[in-house]
Amino acid sequence: MVLAITGLIFVIVFSLIAYAVTKFRGHSDDGPEPPQVYGSNQIELAWTVIPVLIVLVLFMATTRVIHAIQDARMPKGAVEVTAIGHQFWWEFRYPALGVVTANELHVPVSDPSHPTPTFLKLLSADTDHSFWVPRLAGKTDLIPNRVNKMWIDPHEVGVYVGQCAQYCGMQHAKMLLRVYVDSPEQFEQWIQEEKKPAQSSDAVNEGRRIFETTACINCHSISGTVADGRFGPDLTHLMSRDTIASGAAPNNPENLKMWIQDPDSIKPGSLMPAMKLNDHDLDALTAYLETLR
Secondary structure (H helix, E strand, C coil): CHHHHHHHHHHHHHHHHHHHHHHCCCCCCCCCCCCCCCCCHHHHHHHHHHHHHHHHHHHHHHHHHHHHHHCCCCCCCCEEEEEEEECCEEEEEECCCCEEEECEEEEECCECCECCCEEEEEEECCCCEEEECCCCCCCEEECCCCCEEEEECCCCCEEEEEEECCCCCCCHHHCEEEEEEECHHHHHHHHHHHHCCCCCCHHHHHHHHHHHCCCHHHHCECCCCCCECCCCCECCCHHHCCEECCCCEECCHHHHHHHHHCHHHCCCCCCCCCCCCCHHHHHHHHHHHCCCC
């Protein structure tokens, strides 16, 4: 409707300009400038009232659509996710499903005939952030001590890249996120895998011991262990993610080892402390973390 109204205005204005240019084209033998006369009150009133009415109609139409989007009812089968912004990473919680992950959000694809959108409750743990995945939705801020909400309704399976769109500190530019839109079967399989406790192997007991006796447990959580920190990402299924450091680097053993030993080499200004372990302990800890799938 907005396009039709503005298109009609364009056609009328363009036609009047074309008519005036053609009808009243000047000639070299034209006399001096004709005397200026004041316009009629009726015409001036008309070109004031009509634009006001047009703007009012456009305003009402826009308000109606915004209201329909902002206050959309949550249909049966919708997925609820709590997204928490941290400096400088994302925490995703699925309250009804009992799953906690970080930086990579998994949602089911939504069939237009039976919509299953994902509703997001947006919170901040520290300062202002902004959730922005351009191909899925507009920007919505995460503000301390305030609950904001939004929803997405992706119709195509794939990976959608986004990031924090609000300057939140030194590593704002690398506070990236990925949204994985899975088929219903893939999403259900992912949920079942995420519900499982962390794998344990006697071969990496030394690495687990190092993890549980260093500062790692102050910030990170791993199910089935004494680690229950909340300042950093949950690592229960760390190696099931494609990236580390909130998308700053691919998740592979080399980058993981570098991230543990010297986070600033990947993400300068991050709040992850450099562990400065000796080579033996670093290798053992990395080997343990590689089992967390």
